[in-house]
Amino acid sequence: MLSYIIRRILILPLILLGVTFLIFCLFSLLSPMERLATYINDPSVLKNPQSAQRLIDKYHLDEPFPTGYVHWLKSLLRFDFGWSPTANQPVWDAIMQRLPATMELVLYSIIPVILVGIWLGVISAVHHNDMLDQFIRVTAIIGWSLPTFIFGLLILFIFYGILGWLPPGRLSTWAQYIVYAEEGFKNYTYFITIDSLLNGRIDIFWDALKHLIGPIITLSYISWAYLLRITRSSMLETLRKDYIRTARSKGVDEKTVIHQHARKNAMIPVVTVAGMMIIRMLGGVVITETVFTYPGLGFWAASSAQQLDYGSIIGFALLFAFLMVVGNLIVDVSYALIDPRVRLE
């Protein structure tokens, strides 16, 4: 068990190195001048050939590919990701400032996915092939076919345009004034829903929650449709196993068979998929935040991409790749913790 975890952790730096290499390959498709542009915050530098050359030398932009890669890695280790014109601040600061908003959104999206997806999946399998099962199955396929940006626009249309309940953004203007400008409001976690409660401001908590519900639904509906399918097929397979037949023929009542005997074993593949879904959400963040103009990393990345702000999107890709590699590691390790068969291999 321990050796498995250690082996997985030892591979981690290698994968991360590979990812940085891949991203550097993409980065190298740009000309040295374009790459230089990702490091400067004052375009007038480019007018003066000497100062431009000094910066090219500083970041080793005209060196051959291998040494260029090494120097680029070194600058990453110094957290020097360049300058983001979109955010008007260094890329690293821009990332750190927007990370809590995105994390708040992602973490709140995971909980309904896991609860609703697994619950419906078990129901769907137990009622295999009857009306309810068909209904859940068809809903899941339709959910799977509905692109995030259309679903998000629909939510915005219905719950903001028509009903006026769920506004876009992260906070209303009055709440922004209190949270960002007022002295008395302390940020502990930078999760507004939590900070507002810690500051005893129920009104701000309610406001933040109203802004979060739309993005949460949009970000998670695909995941629960998918998780549901996996739970269903895994549950179906488990229910046909011999030990389930044994339990039934012993006279164990159906509820115990399903919830005690079958569900635990059926959850093993679900754990992997749940992990994968959470990782998938990282990609969905870009579209969800853009639809709801939610000021997180994804919104920033999308606006950077539109403005050809290469430095920002490279930094964004590096961060998300890092999160994904670490996420994969956590999934693999938890998989080994749950399923003893993985450990023995």
Add this chain to the structure above:
Amino acid sequence: MNRIIKKLLSNTTSLIGLILLFVFVIIAIFAPIIAPPLFSDPYQIPRMSWDTEPQPPGFPISDDMIFVYESMGEPITRDKAIFGTAQGGYDIFYGLIWGTRTAFRIGIVTVVFSMLIGVILGSIAAYFGGWLDELLMRITDIFLSIPFLVAAMVLTTILGRGLDKVMIALVFFGWMGYARVIRGSILCAKEDVYVMAARALGVKDYSIIVRHLLPNTIFPVMVQASMNIGSMVITAAALSFLGVGAPLGYADWGQMVSFARNWIIGSPGNAGEYWYAVFFPGIFIVLFVLSWNLVGDTLRDIMDPRLRGEL
């Protein structure tokens, strides 16, 4: 093969999928008749007016535009926008009809090429094994370490706007699933007797893979490919939606939705004013993706030996 076709036709969900697909194929083939193009480049959506805001279904072409087209010497084949116009006066109906061709092209081209890359790398890794397998699979892991949409967005941004760039990005980051699936099936199949027999007869490695192994292992990959066409189209549309995909005015569903983005809320007191700007493009994308998913979903159930006889 016959069994599969019979199952596909007898299953209600996949039958709906096949019928929908058929309708889309008809639309794509007869696009020049359904929506006669105004320009030499048929993928350029004609504008019906210079209006910034969308105009409702049945909106007639404005006098300014008639003047523009006449002075260009183009015959005016469209007098009104059946589905209304999007932001900038672009004809929604025209964009959707010709966008069907774009969708098929994106879906099929990206899936075929990424499948090709995946099958080549996956079968080499599985057949030769050892360090080559290890190397290729670690490369696969690395490509999988960047979320697909993020990776595609970064590459498209770097390559520049355009549908060809979008397709390159989707292929470049879309082959890994196929490589893994084909590797898995070849690893199982390569110990079979017929492979050993071929090897004992001195058949070359290349022929064993192409003539013996692939015909027996390719089917799960094809199922996966049919399911992926929809998601490739969604991702391409998402890139257009984010503003890094198809160039402005190109007949592409994602762009039609992105046109609608600023108008989704409507005007004060009239929330649903511009419903048509998102409704029609949305319906086209959803039905297209749904039809592929319905077919792919049934194919997967047919292929799943654990569910055999259940359907």
